Amino acid sequence: MKKFIIFLLLLAGCGYTLKNIKETPYKTVFIPTFVNKISIQEDSSSYRMYYRGLEIELEDVINTRFRYDGNVLPVSRAEDADIIIKGVILDYDKDALRYASDEDVDEYRIRIRTEVELLKEDEQIWKEQISGESTYLTTGSNAKSETEAVRDVLQDLSRSIIDRVLGDW
Secondary structure, three states: OHHHHHHHHHHHOOOOOOOOOOOOOOOEEEOOOOEEOOOOOOOOOOOOOOOOOHHHHHHHHHHHHHHHHOOOEEOOOHHHOOEEEEEEEEEEEEEEEEEOOOOOEEEEEEEEEEEEEEEEOOEEEEEEEEEEEEEEEOOOOOEOOHHHHHHHHHHHHHHHHHHHHHHOO
8 A cells, every 4th residue: 555655646746847837928939149239449447348259158048048947949040939039238347346465356246238129020029128147256165267157147147038038927
């Protein structure tokens, strides 16, 4: 009898799923590569800079996050999509947060600001600025490289974009 109950529990499973509980009216999304409008000519006292290949990395991270969520799946052609997410990368800011006694920077914050637009059949549903950010240490056991920190920022940014897209339903 005990084995039978264990068998039924295993058969039933725990009901865990990666999908969002709320159903969305759309099933597919097309995400063209974001346009990188960060100027490489701009001189500034802050650490604003151009990060090569940022738009390609962002596209990959957003597509991966949509696949992980599972509600709306990315497609490779706009004609096959229910909705389209277009975007522009506006800024890449790197600010010093904390200094060591010798005036070296111990901690930075990276912020990427985008303008994102959601379209359905060439009609704009919404358009707004969405940012992602992360901090990272340059020394010690929790130190990261700038490249690792950028990946964290892109994860944060993709989560915000997808929450905004799926939050309407």
